Every structure is written in C-alpha cells, then in structure tokens.
Amino acid sequence: MGKRWWAYILMMPGLLVITFFLIIPIINTILPTFFVGETISLGRYIDFLQDDYYQVILLRTLRIALVTVVFCILLGLPSAYFISKVNKKIRGMLIAFTIFPLLTNSVVRSFAWITILGQNGVANTLLQTLNIISAPIRLLYTEFAIIIGSIYLFLPLMIVSLVGVMENIDTELMEASESLGANRIVTFFKVVFPLSIPGLIVGSVLVFAGAASAYTTPRLLGGNRNIVLSTLLYQQANTLGNWVNAGMIALIMIILSVLVIKLINTIAARINERGV
Amino acid sequence: MGKSRGLTVFVVLVYAFLFIPIIIITLTSFGTDSYVVFPPRGFTLRWYETVFQTESFMRTFKISMMVSIPATLLALALGIPGAYALSRYRFPGQKSLKNFFMSPKIIPGIVTGFVLFQFIVIRMGMSVYGGLLLGLAIVEIPYALRVIGASLEMVDYSMEEAAMSLGSSRVGSFFKIVLPNITSGIIAAFMLSFISAFNNVPVALFLSGPGISTLPITMMNYVEYNYDPTISALSVLLMLITIAIMFVVEKTLGINNV
Numbered sequence: 310m311g312k313r314w315w316a317y318i319l320m321m322p323g324l325l326v327i328t329f330f331l332i333i334p335i336i337n338t339i340l341p342t343f344f345v346g347e348t349i350s351l352g353r354y355i356d357f358l359q360d361d362y363y364q365v366i367l368l369r370t371l372r373i374a375l376v377t378v379v380f381c382i383l384l385g386l387p388s389a390y391f392i393s394k395v396n397k398k399i400r401g402m403l404i405a406f407t408i409f410p411l412l413t414n415s416v417v418r419s420f421a422w423i424t425i426l427g428q429n430g431v432a433n434t435l436l437q438t439l440n441i442i443s444a445p446i447r448l449l450y451t452e453f454a455i456i457i458g459s460i461y462l463f464l465p466l467m468i469v470s471l472v473g474v475m476e477n478i479d480t481e482l483m484e485a486s487e488s489l490g491a492n493r494i495v496t497f498f499k500v501v502f503p504l505s506i507p508g509l510i511v512g513s514v515l516v517f518a519g520a521a522s523a524y525t526t527p528r529l530l531g532g533n534r535n536i537v538l539s540t541l542l543y544q545q546a547n548t549l550g551n552w553v554n555a556g557m558i559a560l561i562m563i564i565l566s567v568l569v570i571k572l573i574n575t576i577a578a579r580i581n582e583r584g585v
Numbered sequence: 586m587g588k589s590r591g592l593t594v595f596v597v598l599v600y601a602f603l604f605i606p607i608i609i610i611t612l613t614s615f616g617t618d619s620y621v622v623f624p625p626r627g628f629t630l631r632w633y634e635t636v637f638q639t640e641s642f643m644r645t646f647k648i649s650m651m652v653s654i655p656a657t658l659l660a661l662a663l664g665i666p667g668a669y670a671l672s673r674y675r676f677p678g679q680k681s682l683k684n685f686f687m688s689p690k691i692i693p694g695i696v697t698g699f700v701l702f703q704f705i706v707i708r709m710g711m712s713v714y715g716g717l718l719l720g721l722a723i724v725e726i727p728y729a730l731r732v733i734g735a736s737l738e739m740v741d742y743s744m745e746e747a748a749m750s751l752g753s754s755r756v757g758s759f760f761k762i763v764l765p766n767i768t769s770g771i772i773a774a775f776m777l778s779f780i781s782a783f784n785n786v787p788v789a790l791f792l793s794g795p796g797i798s799t800l801p802i803t804m805m806n807y808v809e810y811n812y813d814p815t816i817s818a819l820s821v822l823l824m825l826i827t828i829a830i831m832f833v834v835e836k837t838l839g840i841n842n843v
Contacts, residue, residue, distance in 0.1 A: 319670035322662075331697065334701050405831065461606065566691050
C-alpha cells in the first residue's frame with residue numbers, strides 16, 4: 310500500500326543518522342574489545358571483572374545509582390502526591406519549580422554542592438556554629454557527596470514522572486476509599502501507590518540510568534578517589550590512551566543500562582500480576 | 586479533604602533542598618571576597634564584569650550557541666517526520682522502529698561522545714565541530730520525537746482527511762493543517778532540546794579539542810582549579826536565560842503540557 314510506504318520514507322532520515330552515527334560507531338568501538346591478539350575471546354572482559362580495582366568501581370557505580378533511586382522515591386512520592394492534589398494554580402507553579410533545576414546546567418548544580426560541602430563550606434560552618442563538630446570534616450570528594458549531588462540532580466525527574474500519573478488518578482477513588490473508613494495513609498498505600506507504579510517505573514529507570522552514567526557530578530564531587538564507570542571510561546581513554554579498555558567500559562555501561570530497564574520492567578510486570 | 590500538615594512540611598523541606606543550593610550560588614555571586622564565601626560579605630557586581638571579560642567563557646559560549654542551535658534544528662528535522670509517521674500510520678515493524686528511534690536515550694551520553702569521537706573524528710577525519718553537532722543532535726532525537734508526538738496526538742486527524750478529500754495532497758495538508766496545529770509543540774520542543782543540548786556535558790566531553798570546547802566543559806575545567814565567585818555569577822546569568830526560555834514556553838504552550 311502506498312500509504313505505508315510514506316511512513317518508511319518519513320522515518321528513513323532519522324534511522325539512517327542513528328545507524329551511521331551511533332550504531333556503527335558503537336560497533337567500531339566495541340569490536341576490538343573481543344579480540345586478544347588475532348583470536349576472538351572474552352578474555353578482556355573476564356580479566357576486567359575479576360580485577361579487584363575494577364570490581365570496586367563497578368560496585369560503587371551501582372551502589373550510588375541504587376541509593377539515589379531509593380532516596381528519589383522516598384522524597385519524590387510524597388512530593389508528587391502533594392503536587393497532584395493541590396489546586397491547579399499552585400500545581401502549575403510547583404511543576405515549574407520542579408522543572409527549573411532540570412533545565413539548569415549540571416556543572417552549576419554540582420558547583421552549588423561544592424560551596425556547601427567544601428572544607429570551609431556552608432555545611433561545615435553550620436555544624437561548627439552549632440557545636441556539633443569542632444573541626445571541619447571531610448564531606449566533599451566522598452561517595453556521600455556524589456550521592457547527595459545525584460539525588461539533587463535526579464529528584465526533579467522522579468517528581469515529574471510521578472506527577473504525570475498521579476494527576477490522572479480519579480479523585481473519586483480516593484474519596485470512596487476514605488468514605489469507607491480508610492484513613493489518608495491507608496488510602497495512599499492501597500489506592501494511590503498501586504496506581505502510581507507506572508510513573509514510579511519510568512522515574513526509577515530514568516534516575517538509575519542517569520545516576521549510573523552521570524559524569525559531571527562524580528568528577529566534581531567525588532574527586533580522584535571515588536572513580537565511577539563514567540569517570541573511569543574518560544580516564545582510560547583520555548589520560549591513559551587505552552581505547553580498548555575504554556571501549557570495554559562503554560559496552561559494560563550499555564549492557565548495564567539495558568539490564569536495568571529490563572529488570573525494572575520485569576519487577577513492574579510481577580507487581581501488576583499480583584495486583585497489589 | 587483537609588490538608589495534612591505533616592505532608593506540607595515535608596514538601597516544603599524537599600523544595601528547600603532543591604532551591605537552597607541555587608539561592609546560595611546566587612547570593613555568593615555578589616560577595617566581595619575573591620573566593621566563594623557564604624554568607625557573602627559586602628556587595629559587588631565585579632564578578633559579573635569578570636564573566637564578560639573572561640575570554641574563554643565568551644568564546645565557548647559562542648561555540649555552544651553555534652553548535653546547539655543547528656543540532657537542535659537537525660534533531661527536529663529528523664524527529665518531526667518520524668513522529669508524524671509513528672502517529673499517523675500503522676505499519677509492520679512500527680514498534681521496533683520506534684524503539685530504534687528512542688535508542689539514543691538508552692546509550693549513556695559519555696559512550697555516545699566516545700564512540701563518535703573514535704569513529705567520526707579519528708576514523709573518518711571529520712571535524713570535531715561536526716562530530717559535536719551530530720552527537721548533540723542524536724541525543725536530542727528521542728526528546729524531539731516525544732514532545733512532537735504528544736502534540737500530534739492532540740491534532741484531529743479528521744481535519745487532515747477532510748483537507749485531502751477536498752483535493753489537497755498529503756504533503757499539502759501536512760503543511761496547511763498539521764503544521765500550524767503543532768507549532769507551539771515545535772517551539773516547546775525546540776526550546777527544551779536547545780537547553781538540553783546547550784547544557785550537555787557527557788557527549789561534549791570527548792568532542793572537544795584544540796580551539797573547540799563548549800561552555801559547560803570550560804566551566805567544569807574552571808571549577809576544578811578555581812574557587813572564585815565568577816562561576817557563581819556565570820551560573821546566575823545562565824539561570825536567567827533558562828527562566829526567560831521557560832517563560833516563553835509557558836506562554837506558547839503551558840509548561841504543564843510539555
């Protein structure tokens with residue numbers, strides 16, 4: 310049919326650009342990682358995953374991303390619930406307030422945390438004034454700093470994803486639940502939460518993938534001691550000139566991203582089956 | 586339903602967490618000390634002057650503009666027909682093609698930057714600028730596809746059919762009926778993709794070389810070795826631009842619809 314033919318033509322330019330300038334370059338980069346000398350082998354990957362130094366980095370990356378997701382959910386769920394319940398005018402304002410940090414440069418947002426967590430930063434000054442600590446403590450260039458910076462970076466994304474679904478929950482359902490004697494908290498867990506799961510999934514995927522591959526925050530807030538996969542990739546490629554290793558890290562990052570999406574979707578499907 | 590006080594307090598604290606860092610940056614940009622101090626002492630606009638006098642900021646701001654605008658336009662030029670095809674036709678392989686269009690989202694930005702650098706710049710000998718433009722365009726395609734797709738969903742397909750049954754060609758009806766109806770969606774997609782391309786760090790990281798670098802990369806390198814309020818002042822200026830753009834998007838489409 311002529312009509313369908315049009316659809317393929319319209320999509321063609323985008324598909325070609327993605328193929329030539331993303332897919333082929335990826336293949337070009339990862340192909341050499343499967344060769345040791347002239348033979349095809351997974352040797353490099355096995356060595357990499359068995360190396361203590363790289364294991365620590367891989368685990369650190371996963372830990373940071375996981376803790377970030379958990380805190381984004383804990384802070385985001387109540388906030389999104391509140392936003393979806395207030396009147397339209399305040400809701401619009403709050404959503405604008407949520408989107409604004411998202412549109413602000415990640416360097417700016419990490420720099421803000423340097424001024425807060427630094428040796429003579431806001432946090433240390435405050436803690437000393439309150440006599441909680443006697444000398445400045447090390448907050449910046451720690452894993453803690455990366456986690457705080459990542460939560461700060463990705464919380465708005467979680468809130469926006471959640472508000473999107475929560476807005477569409479029928480308020481009559483909540484009112485029905487409450488008129489039948491359930492209190493607000495029970496209503497939240499029995500009615501609102503199950504219906505928000507699609508937003509929670511989208512938000513978690515975005516936050517996990519984002520936190521596991523972010524570069525600016527770990528570089529500026531983690532320093533040299535807290536290397537993660539993205540900063541390792543840059544270090545291997547740029548500082549050490551080891552492009553094969555960098556290519557390997559690139560593939561590991563891609564696989565990680567795909568696995569997380571699959572995993573979270575599987576969990577979501579399970580939850581849906583059970584119907585909570 | 587009465588408002589629960591506990592929840593309100595919680596949300597106030599969450600937004601304090603989101604905004605206090607921004608407020609601190611803003612206040613420190615006016616401090617007279619030559620390093621960032623909070624609370625700031627004195628009041629000066631000197632750091633704003635310094636921003637405009639710092640050659641690397643000015644030069645890379647221009648490069649950022651010169652690469653983000655064409656990259657965004659390219660992403661839209663590829664995304665608009667794609668979104669139209671996906672919303673108006675049913676065809677075999679539709680779901681896989683849509684996933685393929687969205688695939689740049691799954692690839693971490695730093696990987697996109699690295700593989701493009703290796704392939705386009707090193708292997709094909711293209712310019713760093715070309716690689717940067719393509720890299721930024723590719724990561725914006727899924728974004729453009731989604732925003733335009735959402736705005737196409739709101740266009741009544743029957744209007745287009747009416748135009749065609751009255752003798753207008755498909756191409757003609759697209760330009761006369763569909764395009765005017767999604768203009769605000771396109772403006773919003775342009776503005777938001779532009780901001781995101783402008784702010785991009787991971788893709789631009791590898792795709793910068795002698796004489797070519799973007800503003801965020803320059804800022805990142807500056808922050809690593811300097812701790813003066815110039816960067817606070819520059820941050821405030823960038824945030825003002827963001828607010829202005831958000832205002833435009835709000836006026837054309839309503840930020841809640843994006």
